[in-house]
Amino acid sequence: MNILFATSEAVPLAKTGGLADVAGALPKALNARGADVRIVLPKYEEIPDSYLQEFRLLAEFQVSFGWRNQYCGLLAARIDGVTYYLIDNEYYFRRSGLYGYDDDAERFVFFCFAVMEAVRYMGFHPNIVHCHDWQTGLIPFLLRTRYAFDPAWAYTKSVFTIHNLKYQGLFGMDLMKELTGAGDDMFVPDKLEYHGAASCMKGGLVFADKLTTVSGTYAMEIQSPYYGEGLDDLLRYRSGDLVGIVNGIDTESFDPMNDPELHTPYRNSLSRKRKNKTELQKEMGLRESADTPLIGIVSRLVEQKGFDLIAATLDELLQEDVQLVVLGAGEWRYEELFRSAAARYPEKAALWLGYSDRMARRIYAGSDMFAMPSKFEPCGLSQLISLRYRTVPIVRETGGLRDTVQAYNEYTGEGNGFSFSNYNAHEYLDTVRKALAAYGREEVWKRIVENGARADYSWSSSAKAYMDVYSQLSADRKESEPWPVIS
Incomplete structure (x- = not known):
């Protein structure tokens, strides 16, 4: 054919x-x-x-x-x-x-x-x-x-x-x-x-x-x-x-075991993955801590991607024991949002303005969680890449995000991420807090990461x-x- x-x-x-x-x-x-x-x-x-x-x-x-x-x-x-x-x-x-x-x-x-x-x-x-x-x-x-x-x-x-x-x-x-x-x-x-x-x-x-x-x-x-x-x-x-x-996604290109941009290659080892986190923290000027949960964002900075939800809750989120790394460019108001956050919380928030394939891969690998609270999302590749890099997605239940990310169920142990349904800022923040709470329970977090690792994200x-x-x-x-x- x-x-x-x-x-x-x-x-x-x-x-x-x-x-x-x-x-x-x-x-x-x-x-x-x-x-x-x-x-x-x-x-x-x-x-x-x-x-x-x-x-x-x-x-x-x-x-x-x-x-x-x-x-x-x-x-x-x-x-x-x-x-x-x-x-x-x-x-x-x-x-x-x-x-x-x-x-x-x-x-x-x-x-x-x-x-x-x-x-x-x-x-x-x-x-x-x-x-x-x-x-x-x-x-x-x-x-x-x-x-x-x-x-x-x-x-x-x-x-x-x-x-x-x-x-x-x-x-x-x-x-x-x-x-x-x-x-x-x-x-x-x-x-x-x-x-x-x-x-x-x-x-x-x-x-x-x-x-x-x-x-x-x-x-x-x-x-x-x-x-x-x-x-x-x-x-x-x-x-x-x-x-x-x-x-x-191209699973040969996006492979944490063979990605030349990473500090430490890994497959399912969280300890090896966290070496990439401390290296990312060092490169972005954040406080180095393997235990502090790190949320990554790689995105166009536009309203479609849910940044008004993030803007409404950012200061509240950064009161938590958490760090945020953002890579992207787009609307000035969102660029300024993250510039200001990085200036006010220099040990907790960092912005890479523009696009860098190298830095994107380092964020996918170094982050513990990946935020993607989109207003709408036809498919989305970032959540698939994050799962491939054993990074847990936090998404809104729309489009391809709904089809690829299943909310973790603490009773059955099923699910590969965290999700919310209504386009609401505090519903988003509550979901992030659920993820942070799960991160604090090592065995629970391992199970969520393992659930994400089982799926086939290739084009097959x-x-x-x-x-x-x-x-x-x-x-x-x-x-x-x-x-x-x-x-």
């Missing part, structure tokens, strides 16, 4: 968030199951030269969209056993950063059209094109409309994965009509129109053959008005084609679920006729 992943980012080439981790790791797991999965993404300026040197030029061609006729180069390389293709156009992609430009609409409409044309030069005919988030949402739309009878895409089915419904790629209607060349009939509520704007996300939600999202609970949540971001009616309508599949079971989706589409395919044109 030939599967083309179309994505705006993928590790190890380009990353801003969890999408890149999924797009880089899932293909390896699918290939291990016998598929031929290849990845196509833009050739960004920030892709490291060490990887760019591996690529060879396959083709140069023109991409026509709207009134434009733009150059496109197609490059290919084999990296970590997976074939990557790069879409090259320096005007659109030779810039610092991946997103956030005034012409993002034009950049990613070009990317979608370029992927449709690039297939002619890949020597690879996809049975499935698997698209990820709004940046590639127009590919299923193009597949069902402009390219419906194109031999390069004959019998290809499409899958669209929602990584975060909040980010929909909304742009002006007139601009999107001009860029796509589509008529007024496509910019109506049951197609691309969204409250007077044009939605790239709806290109995937309306036109893809199958929809997936990154956890079972999130698949249910987004069919409700509270989580549905104005698209819950459409998602309920397509519920028969919507599947929730929880993400995994998730890859099987994706293969089932692909196989169903292949079985449904009628090879005697291509897709009809939707006009």
Whole structure:
């Protein structure tokens, strides 16, 4: 089975968030199951030269969209056993950063059209094109409309994965009509129109053959008005084609026994793990104490991640015998919150502003607990990484957090973390205090850590679920006729 992943980012080439981790790791797991999965993404300026040197030029061609006729180069390389293709156009992609430009609409409409044309030069005919988030949402739309009878895409089915419904790629209607060349009939509520704007996300939600999202609970949540971001009616309508599949992590990369960034390798030994804690305390300027419970946070500092709950209770929490290490950047108010806490409680709180993969790994390993009280969380990878590093998560019961973290039950001894249901600051603080109390009982804490260590956080079971989706589409395919044109 030939599967083309179309994505705006993928590790190890380009990353801003969890999408890149999924797009880089899932293909390896699918290939291990016998598929031929290849990845196509833009050739960004920030892709490291060490990887760019591996690529060879396959083709140069023109991409026509709207009134434009733009150059496109197609490059290919084999990296970590997976074939990557790069879409090259320096005007659109030779810039610092991946997103956030005034012409993002034009950049990613070009990317979608370029992927449709690039297939002619890949020597690879996809049975499935698997698209990820709004940046590639127009590919299923193009597949069902402009390219419906194109031999390069004959019998290809499409899958669209929602990584975060909040980010929909909304742009002006007139601009999107001009860029796509589509008529007024496509910019109506049951197609691309969204409250007077044009939605790239709806290109995937309306036109893809199958929809997936990154956890079972999130698949249910987004069919409700509270989580549905104005698209819950459409998602309920397509519920028969919507599947929730929880993400995994790359367990070879995230392995505390073989992670070169750690001070002391460990597997299940809490004493060896705590050597990483004292080393982290020393590096971050905290009081060194193997016995003091340390809470870690690695996150974008945005409201979605529950930082208003943390802000409302931070001073109260820091009266306890506890330490806090935060790595991240985002909204100024939250950056200032942790700057101020670190200044007022220098032996208890520390902030690493920005992102560092090295420091993130040291926090996962050195912390006893990991706080993630999200307002909503499609899947979340941080709680999976923390469990892999034998760090106990404290989460709100939403989305993938609910699917992967089970609250510790003191009567049965079951559970791998601590959780709360209502989005309430003191319910969060009470849950943290329960975790701190459990930490003070060594045998109880060992049991919770052992419970977390038993689960499989690899991509193996998730890859099987994706293969089932692909196989169903292949079985449904009628090879005697291509897709009809939707006009």
